[in-house]
Amino acid sequence: MPSLLAQIKGALALDANASNTTRAHHAPAAGELASVQDIYEKMEKIGEGHFAEVYRVVHRETGQSYALKTIKKKRIPKGKEKVVKREIDILSRVAGHPNIVGLLPEDSFFETDRSYHLVMTLCTGGELFDVIVQRGYLAESEAALIIHQVTEALKYLHSIGIVHRDIKPDNLLIKDKDAPKMQVMVTDFGLSRTLDYEGQILLTACGTPGYLAPEVLSNLGHNTPADMWSLGCVTYVLLSGNMPFFAETTGGIFEKILKGEYEFDPECWDEVSANAKDFVRKLLTLDPDERMTAEEALRHPWLEYYFPSDPNIEPEADGPVAALSAE
The missing domain is CATH 1.10.510.10 (Transferase(Phosphotransferase) domain 1)
Structure with a gap:
């Protein structure tokens, strides 16, 4: 199977007017294309920008919550399409890193004629x-x-x-x-x-x-x-x-x-x-x-x-191993 990045690049290169089907990565069955609604249940809106909306979604099989960013193509300012595609490309490259909000390693990118749908890690603790x-x-x-x-x-x-x-x-x-x-x-x-x-x-x-x-x-x-x-x-x-x-x-x-x-x-x-x-x-x-x-x-x-680089060295007793929350 092509890498996630290769699949996204291929999807972005397709003519958006060529088809009304939704393209998704890691489709549920060979030859079958899934929509974002097939895999995730949309919940409450958690953010909004000039041309994107962010919702909390729940994976229908696992019950795990994620963030869904929907970018409306018609809202993208003229001349900014390249910038949006560049960001999607970068989000695909950083998928799965524990300290970076990127696309999920799978079931993370969907495209329709009207929108890009990006599924990412959900962060609930604020800025x-x-x-x-x-x-x-x-x-x-x-x-x-x-x-x-x-x-x-x-x-x-x-x-x-x-x-x-x-x-x-x-x-x-x-x-x-x-x-x-x-x-x-x-x-x-x-x-x-x-x-x-x-x-x-x-x-x-x-x-x-x-x-x-x-x-x-x-x-x-x-x-x-x-x-x-x-x-x-x-x-x-x-x-x-x-x-x-x-x-x-x-x-x-x-x-x-x-x-x-x-x-x-x-x-x-x-x-x-x-x-x-x-x-x-x-x-x-x-x-x-x-x-x-x-x-x-x-x-x-x-x-x-x-954070000693030598695994044989114990961290300091008063170091950040102790609890630290956003409260």
Whole structure:
């Protein structure tokens, strides 16, 4: 059977006006095409955008709940069809990763003349941003738990040539608010790009102002290190409750980013470990070639303290193995 990605690429290449049938992956029987309604029961609406709606659905055989994103083709702005297909392609590539909201490994993509239907992991715990608003800042063990998971996700994305380009707390979802240990999921690949070759430079500036890397702003081109800068900003926010680059205007924020001008205010950072500060410094490094990669970040002493790469080393007793919820 062709891979999920190959099947999706084939479906997207078909003329949408050629047939009224619904195309699905992993059809229930040879030669039989299933519709999304055959496999899933649609429940309540849980989200809505300009040209997409998101529902909770229940798998009819297993009873498991998932998120169904339905994209109405007629609502896609003219000229944006390529962007939508690119996002679907990326979602198929990341299917099944424990810290990325992508398509399910099977029964996940359906297309009709009018719509694309994408079945993905359901996250019920809300955005990490809301946790920060409620809590102000997190203990180091809690922040390390989150950053370790996001870094694992970035390591995987970068290994398959995907640059996210909008890493921020709003795009980090909590899978289950009632779970004993927080599971964080990277989402929203609307600005993401797949590199055509190793070392390719992207030139289109995009992202969220406070989390943009300096090379994005300077228009010199960017690549995977831009995601690592954003990760440094997220780490700073989790540990202090503040943005590393703050000014009254967007222009002022950009000026500070381009200079790498931030500080560890003693009022917020006095009790934060030297390793945590060093982790932030090595991500908020102006030169992208000198910035830590995802692999290097996972081996940094701060994350190694809580998540030893050597399986024979026991995690710290007060580390994030203890319960951590979104409450």
